[in-house]
Amino acid sequence: MDNNILNAEMVQNELPTRFIGHKIIYYPSLNSTMDAAKKEAQWGAEAGTVIVAGEQTAGRGRLQRTWFSPAGGLAFSVILRPNINYLPYMIMLASLAVTYGVRSLTGLKPQIKWPNDVLIGEKKICGILIENDIRKNILRHIVIGIGLNVNLQLSQFPEIAGIATSLSDQLTRQVSRSEVLRSVLVEMDKLYSALPNGEILLHQWKNSLVTLGQQVQVNMGDQIYTGRAESVTENGALMIRQKDGHLVQIIADDVMLK
Numbered sequence: 001m002d003n004n005i006l007n008a009e010m011v012q013n014e015l016p017t018r019f020i021g022h023k024i025i026y027y028p029s030l031n032s033t034m035d036a037a038k039k040e041a042q043w044g045a046e047a048g049t050v051i052v053a054g055e056q057t058a059g060r061g062r063l064q065r066t067w068f069s070p071a072g073g074l075a076f077s078v079i080l081r082p083n084i085n086y087l088p089y090m091i092m093l094a095s096l097a098v099t100y101g102v103r104s105l106t107g108l109k110p111q112i113k114w115p116n117d118v119l120i121g122e123k124k125i126c127g128i129l130i131e132n133d134i135r136k137n138i139l140r141h142i143v144i145g146i147g148l149n150v151n152l153q154l155s156q157f158p159e160i161a162g163i164a165t166s167l168s169d170q171l172t173r174q175v176s177r178s179e180v181l182r183s184v185l186v187e188m189d190k191l192y193s194a195l196p197n198g199e200i201l202l203h204q205w206k207n208s209l210v211t212l213g214q215q216v217q218v219n220m221g222d223q224i225y226t227g228r229a230e231s232v233t234e235n236g237a238l239m240i241r242q243k244d245g246h247l248v249q250i251i252a253d254d255v256m257l258k
């Protein structure tokens with residue numbers, strides 16, 4: 001059997017979720033699942049709809065980066081329509097869903113690098129991109145894009161091998177992309193049900209953050225902040241204690257663990 005298989009029917013078979021993944025649209029190849037999901041959302045797709053691609057030809061990452069998305073990876077976007085008050089929790093929900101989904105399926109123990117990279121050891125296994133459509137203070141939809149390195153042999157990609165890893169490299173075997181997708185959707189659905197108690201998500205997220213307590217460097221435009229990552233606020237912002245004792249609040253940018 002092909003372990004790299006990605007099959008929407010397999011993912012949906014008796015899927016124990018309230019609503020996430022009840023509709024899954026699969027494309028063998030897409031530019032980006034973000035664009036396809038946005039279109040579906042604008043056409044009225046129901047919350048929980050998932051767009052998944054066998055590969056992406058123009059995958060995109062945070063901060064205008066490109067996201068490398070070959071056929072061994074898992075690239076998908078989930079359309080959600082939460083209450084606008086839950087917006088700060090979406091980063092937590094997405095990164096925890098990946099962390100728990102990977103852990104329950106494989107036994108690996110991923111951790112989260114603030115705000116939403118998922119690492120195994122010091123290497124990135126998953127990136128998350130969140131795009132919102134908010135008009136006149138009304139949240140129309142949010143799209144959570146997840147790119148997970150499932151069956152990639154990083155030694156073949158020396159340009160990212162130093163910073164990235166994959167499930168297959170970690171486990172020295174291939175993993176079914178359908179099973180990974182299913183596992184992440186199940187965890188996301190559970191976490192979504194916990195949103196009315198947002199502090200539970202915040203607590204779980206804090207416990208999974210590898211960043212807290214570490215010396216970090218953050219680049220925000222021309223400004224560089226360095227210091228100790230001390231805590232996160234209830235909105236998910238990172239508090240950094242600088243050498244001179246000042247505490248700065250970072251909303252969402254890129255943090256280097258020093």
Ligand code: BTN
Pocket residue numbers: 031032033034056058059060061062063065067069074075076077117126127128129145146147148
């Ligand atoms: C990052 O780490 O910068 C975020 C990467 C997000 C990649 C995913 S793959 C599925 C979805 N489609 C995209 O084009 N990007 C996201």
